Amino acid sequence: MIEIRNLVKTYGSGENMVRALNGVSMDVRAGEVLALMGPSGSGKTTLVSILGGILTATSGSVKIDGREITTLGASELPALRREQFGFVFQGFNLFPALTALENVAIMCDLKNVREPKARAAELLEMVGLGAKKKAHPSDLSGGQKQRVAIARALVGDPKIILADEPTAALDSVSGRTVLEILSGLARTRGRAVVIVTHDPRVLEYCDRIVHIEDGRVGSEELRRVEEQVA
C-alpha cells in the first residue's frame, strides 16, 4: 500500500544542516497496525508528516498504491490528505466550540460526505459515543475526546490512519479502548494504521514495530506472528 524508499529530509543548510531523515526505506501494508518507535528527535514525526503529505521530502520516494506523492505540488497535497488519510493527534485537536457531532460533521463537510450529520452520528456510534453527540470537548474525558478524534479520522473511509501518540494523554483503560478501535480498523476494515508512539501498551496491538534512530530505520520487529500464520 505504502512504499517508502531512501527518504531524506534535511532542515537548514551548510554547517547548520540537520538530517531529520537519512535514507528511510520501509513498507506499510493494508490491514496492518505499524508502530513507529524511537527516542525523541529520531525522525518519527518527520516521517509520518511526509507520509501524510504534510511535509515535503528533500529526496526519496513515497508511493501510495503506486502513486508517487513526493512530486505533488502544494496545491495537490490538501486533496491527497483529504482522500487518503485520517489523522489522530496526541492533543486530540478537537474544536472546542463545536459539539462532538459537529467536530465529526465538519470533516464530513470538508470531505464532501453526503448527509454529514447522519454520517457523523454513525461514526460516533461506532466508537461508542452515540450518547455524547451533543457534548462539547470540555465535557468529555481524554479517552472520549480521542474516540471523537478517531471518529473524525474515519470520515470518508480513508485507507490510511496516521496516529501521533494517540494514547500519550490517556489512562490505561481509555488507552486500551482507543487501541482496540484502531487495531479493529486494520483487522476488520483492512485499513493501514501507522502509530507513532513511545507507549509500550501499544505494542501488543501492533503487527510490526519499526524503530527509528537518528533518521534511519534501526530495526524492524514482527509482532503477532502466530495470529498472522493462523
Added chain:
Amino acid sequence: MNILAWKNLFHDRVRLIVTLTGIVFALVLIAVQFGMFLGFLDTSANIVAHNEADLWITAPGIPHVNGGSPILEKKRWQAMQAEGVEKVVEYAVFFVNWKLPNGAFESSQIVGFDVDSRIGGPWDIVEGDVDDLRGEDTVIVDALYKKKLGVEKIGDSFELNGKRTRVVGFTRGIRSFTTAPYVFTSMKNAKTYIRLREDETIFLLVKTKGDPRDVQARLRKIVPGVEVFTNAELLERTQAYWVFGTGAGTTTLMGAILGLLVGIVVVAQTIYAATIDHLKEFGTLKAMGATNGMIYRVILMQAALAAVMGYALGITIALAVVNATSNTDLLIKLPAEAAAGIFVMTLLMCMSASLLSIRKATTIDPAMVFRG
C-alpha cells in the same frame, strides 16, 4: 465549515461583545456623521431644492441663495421678453432681525414670494394656509423654531426689522442651515421688512416653457447686469458654500471617515486576536486537507457574521438618534439608500479588517499539529 465560523464567534462571548462594540461604535459614528452631512446638504439649500422655479435671476457674484442683494424689478419686464419664458415673479431671501417678546433680538431670514403663483412658497404647512399671507404684516414660521422665536400660537405678534408682524401659520421641518430661521411672507410684505424700494427685488424667479438651458442663454443676452442660474446651479453653489466652504461638511465627513478607521482598527484587532487563538484549529484543518481558501472562508464568514450583527445593532441605535433629533433644528437624514450603503461599508470594513488574519492564516504550517 460555516458552522465553525458561527460557533467560534459565539464561543468567546467577551470577544464577541468587544467586536460588536467596536462595529456598533464605528457604525453609529459613521451613520450619524454621514446623516448630519446629508442633513447639512438638505438644510443648506432647501429653499432652492423645494423651489419650482426653473431659473433664478440674481445680482452678480452672489455666493449662495442667502447672500442675495437688490436688483431692479424692471429686469422682470426685460426677462419677460425672452422666448420660452412663461412667468417671472419676484422673490427674496434676506436676513432681518426678529424682536422677541422680552425685547431681545434673534436673527431670521425673510422669504418673500409671490402668493398668487406660490412659486418658492412654504411647504409642509401644519397650521394655517398660504392664502393667509395675503393679509398685511403676516408670516408663517416653522414649528421647530417656536421657542427660538418666542412664538406660541397663531395670532402672536412680533416685530420684524421694527415692523409689526403676526404669525398666521406653521410649517414643520423647514430647517435653516444658519441659526436664522426662515420666515415666509408675501413679497409685498417682504419688501417692507427688508426695506426694499418698490422698484427693487432680491431675485427674479423664472418658469420656462422650453429647455431652461436655452432660456438661460437668452436671458444672459437680453438682461444686463445680472446672473442667471438654473435651479440646479444655484443649489450646487449654495450647498458648496455652506457645506464645504464653511468646513461643516468636511468636518462631518471626516468624522464619518474617522468612524470607519476606528471600526477597521477595532474589528481587525479582535478578529486577528481570534485568529491567533484559533491557529491550532486552523492548522488542524489544514493538516486534515483544508485548503487556504477554506480557512479564508471561515475567517471571512466570521467577519461577515460580526458585520451583520453589528449592523443590526448599530443601525437601530443610529435610527434612534435620528428619531430623537427629528423635533430639533438639527437634521440627521438616514434614508434607505444611505442605510444600505452603510451596510455595504460595514461589510467591507469587517472584511478588510480580516485581511491581517487571512495573511496570518496563510503562514500556518499544518505540521504544527504534530508538535503537541
